[in-house]
Every structure is written in structure tokens, then in C-alpha cells.
Amino acid sequence: MLRGGPAGARNAPSLEQINAEVFTLTYGSIVRQLISDFEDIEEVNKQLEQMGYNMGIRLVDEFLAKAKITRCSSFRDTADVVAKQALPMFLNVSANVANWSPDQTECSLVLTDNPLADFVELPEEYRELKYCNVLAGVVRGALEMVNMEVECRWVSDMLKGDDCYELRIKLKEHRDEKFPFKDDD
């Protein structure tokens, strides 16, 4: 949506929306196809995470454009922004941040409802499948673009009988800006 005129009040950005069921069913068929292509559940988990990573590195630009957040001064702020602004914006769910580790480098995003996994039942032979692994990849990719290297893994999954979805995010490194060129001439 282009602005019409000099600096002044800007229109609220229009976010395109997609039907939730179409989204859920499309994701389900992607997972189904990956399982039949790869047959090894661990490989499928890795592929889902990689797909999520590729999405995350692009998604972060869109998020920064639409959300207009001021900078996050710490990992704690970042986790809050992800849970309270990014997830509602893209998935229409809100999450809570909980279980902070004592040194503030690890936390959990707790979701009680997950549109990716609506209508899904996980059969016994796919117990190892991390159905929502794409979300872990998205968070990892997005945070990597803002110089935070994190590790994301699912610790509870409602499809396996737990009472919520819990994504554990661990900050490995908060990198500084590095000059990319070597100091020649």
C-alpha cells in the first residue's frame, strides 16, 4: 500500500489474510508428502525445520515493516515481542513466555492453541514426528537475521498428549555487528 503525500500519518498496513482451514490442510498435506518422500521421521523433522528457517529469514523483514517495534534491548524483550506481537500477527494465536532460566538465556513460548495442528491426530508409528517443527525453524531464522543465534526445540506437544505446546528457545549467542569486508587497502 503506497503512501499518498509527504510525511504524516500513515495508513495502517493491510495484512492479507488466508482462511485458517486452508492453511491447516495445506500444512498437513505438506507434512504428509514429506513423510512419503523421505520415510525417515528424523529426516522429515530436519526438513520441516529447514523450511521454517528459510521462511523465517524472509518473514522477519515483513514483521519489521508491519509491526514498527522499537529495538529490543535484551533477549527477554525479544521473546516478549515474538510471543505477543509476531505470533498473533502471523498465526493469530497468542503465546506466553515462561520458564526463564536463571541467566535469562533460555525461555519457553507456551501456546495453548496451534492452527498448524488443528484436526490432526498423530498415529503411533509417527510418535517421533515433530509436527510443528516448521515453527521452530521460523523462530530460529527470524532471530538469526537480527543477530541472535538461538536453538529452538519442542518440549511439549498437544498431539502427543501434553496439555500445551511448549517451544524452548535458548540463546546461544547475541552477535555484534561485524564489518564484512577484510581490511585491505
Added chain:
Amino acid sequence: MGCFNIYIFNRQGTCIYYHEWFRPKSVKQGAGTLQDDQKQMFGLFWTLSNFCATMDPKDQDKPQLGTPRKIGQGCKFRSFTTNSYKCNFLEVPSGIKLVLNTHREAPDLTDVLQALYDDIFVEYVVKNPMYVPGQPFQSEQFVNALNAFLRQNGLLQQQQIMQAAV
């Protein structure tokens, strides 16, 4: 009058987009090659941002000159004006840097650059399935939207677009 050229860099220093509308002094007289010119521009932006953060008179805990910065730390550099042109910068937290050289009398273009990022870069480049982050891109839709947007903001005269198209 109007815009002279635009550079878009990513975090790794690659110039992923360059466009010029009006550049009477050729690159050969300046940096030598276009690549050197882009590298120098990136280096300039980098140094100025670091310098500004260090010299900030209001900041409580500003970094020492030469120490590595985290993103968003310290104040942000906006523009510099010379007697013939004005150079406007914007850096986004994800590392994308926009540099726009305009005529000297241009007002503060921070909002314009922000809107350029929000409405044009994200819409036509990031959402483009053929865009590979880190590689220079070509997109006709992006160029058209860019020209239209700059014209709307009074930064681009009609004859400049025609000059550039020649």
C-alpha cells in the same frame, strides 16, 4: 533536482540493488568501478554509524570507538548534506541498509525511507519467491513501484525517469 541514486545493502555488505537516475560524474572518475563504489559506500555508512554512536552527547552508556556494536545500540545516523547533494541513510534491524542520494534541499527523509522499506522493498522483494536473500535482485515491479513512490514524494521529476530509461 531530485534523486541521484539509490543503494540497498544487506548485512554482509553485498549491494543487492543499485539504481541511478542522474550521475553526471561517472563512476570511473570516483571510485573506479561500480563494485568499489558500492564497497566504499557501505564502509562509509558503517564508519559513520559507529562514529555517531560513540560521539552521542546524550547517551548514558555509549560504546568506545572501535568496539563492536550490537544492532540498534546507540543513536542512528540519518543523513549528511554537502553543497551539491544530500545522502540519506536508513538501517533496519534485520541488516538491510538503504542509501538514497538526493538534491540538497530535500527534507528529512527518514519517513520516506521507512515507507520505501515497508511498502516497496518488503512487498515486491521479500515476498518475491525468486528473491534469494544475499544475492542482488532484479525486479521490474520493484523498479516501477520505486519510481512511482519517489515521484509521489516529489523527489523525482518526470524527465529524470526518461533520462534514466534512455
